[in-house]
Amino acid sequence: MRPIAILGAGLAGLSAAQALTAAGREIRLFDKGRAAGGRLATRRIEHAGQTHRFDHGAQYLRAERPGFAALLEAAGTLPWPDARRRVAAPGMSALGRHMAAGLNLSSQRHVTALHAAEGGWMVAHLDAGLVRPGRPLPEVAPERDGPFDAVLVTFPAEQAIPLLPAHMAGPLGAIEYAPCWTVLAGFDARLDLPDTLRYHGPIGWAARDSAKPGRDAGQENWVIQAGPEFSREHLESPPETVVAALLAGLPAPTPLFAVAHRWRFSLLEVALGQPCLWDGALRLGYASDGCLAGRAESAWESGQALALKVLAA
Ligand SMILES: Cc1cc2nc3c(=O)[nH]c(=O)nc-3n(C[C@H](O)[C@H](O)[C@H](O)COP(=O)(O)OP(=O)(O)OC[C@H]3O[C@@H](n4cnc5c(N)ncnc54)[C@H](O)[C@@H]3O)c2cc1C
Incomplete structure (x- = not known):
């Protein structure tokens, strides 16, 4: 055949x-x-001789079907940020x-x-x-x-x-999908924030990516996702504008580096x-x-x- x-x-x-x-x-x-x-x-960013890895798309996986649960088990995924959700490692x-x-x-x-x-x-x-x-x-x-x-x-x-x-x-x-602007930022010191945050403004979700299992815990890497409204409104904005707007929404000092990635197809709406x-x-x-x-x-x-x-x- x-x-x-x-x-x-x-x-x-x-x-x-x-x-x-x-x-x-x-x-x-x-x-x-x-x-x-x-x-x-998973995206790699080189900064000052170090490689920083970020999950810039899906953040975690949840399995309701036995077949998907078996796949996640076989692939060696690990629980994060709680027992119901899992991530692949090292990304x-x-x-x-x-x-x-x-x-x-x-x-x-x-x-x-x-x-x-x-x-x-x-x-x-x-x-x-x-x-x-x-x-x-x-x-x-x-x-x-x-x-x-x-x-x-x-x-x-x-x-x-x-x-x-x-x-x-x-x-x-x-x-129909909503777009999602996502900012990846590395900081030189630990932010005084929990590992995951949900917002209802320009930022929809932010997470300490370096806290996931199998990552470099010595780094302070954050993934900051814009909400659908902000992402639609700023679909054609330059990445620098998006970086500035999303970082302004997080109580954090100036990062070592920050880049923006635009997903045209993110959250499914229909x-x-x-x-x-x-x-x-x-x-x-x-x-x-x-x-x-x-x-x-x-x-x-x-x-x-x-x-x-x-x-x-
Ligand atoms: C920012 C973001 C956060 C998310 N968070 C989560 C989460 O936390 N948990 C969760 O479960 N899901 C999450 N999702 C959704 C999840 O990532 C998707 O549901 C899933 O990965 C979709 O898989 P897919 O195979 O349908 O599509 P895709 O993963 O998009 O695969 C389609 C493939 O087709 C390829 N392709 C497209 N056009 C062409 C072409 N012309 N020629 C050749 N190749 C082509 C692409 O390169 C791609 O590899 C998130 C998605 C995004 C973007």
Whole structure:
């Protein structure tokens, strides 16, 4: 049987890939990022000869499904900030690494189109380094791989819509995410604050990232997430403005360094309302956190549901 292409190596794509591989199917993952994990991400910042790591996407994981709980156990995640929530160590990206081990992943490939061909689907993709967010695609001939027996698209809805036929793209148009500006800041001394804080102003959530298990406890690293209103209002503001506004909301001295990261797709505001989409005739599917709920576990569940549809078809 021909392999299955899975586009996107976030939790949804990795979950589908693991389930299909376990069932004996050959898969190939494509992702525009440097590594697997998607929004379960860890960023390194070098400062004064030291490496500081920050979980700039998902902060912690909660498992309600036994399958997801088993995955978190197998990946060596640890409780933080309480027994109900867990984090991967030494950073959240470790979960993606764990799941991608042994899978056939082509990273730094930006998928631009799908083409129906003799014997299956062809996937067109470009070197992700050539693609600038918000700009038209460069006029470079993409590489093509295939034919694939089926294609599973697992990008956030807005990024998936251009690849899918109208009857699948239409329902995905209902999915909505709030953006999230996130500031990563390192301080030279411990702040007199608890490890996690929830606010109701420009800041939505702030956490002492260096307090998570498996991090460098000698550092004082903070992740400060803006709330959805501030993030929308300042979507196109320069990062320096965002850094200044969010730091002003935290009772803290001037940091050693601070940078801002803009997530266009963060908190899910409107879900598709079904675990996945699958067109058995076209052999084309869609999974992501946008299907059910904006949590890592929901992305995983969506990937599992789509894999089951493919295997049943
Ligand atoms: C700031 C923030 C905080 C969060 N906090 C939490 C939390 O504390 N707990 C929690 O459970 N969840 C949290 N979440 C949500 C959680 O991260 C997501 O629900 C989950 O990671 C989504 O997984 P996914 O596979 O659906 O999508 P993604 O992780 O977005 O994966 C999609 C993948 O597709 C790739 N891709 C996109 N377009 C293309 C293209 N054209 N070509 C190739 N590849 C492409 C991307 O690179 C990405 O790797 C948070 C998210 C954000 C942004």
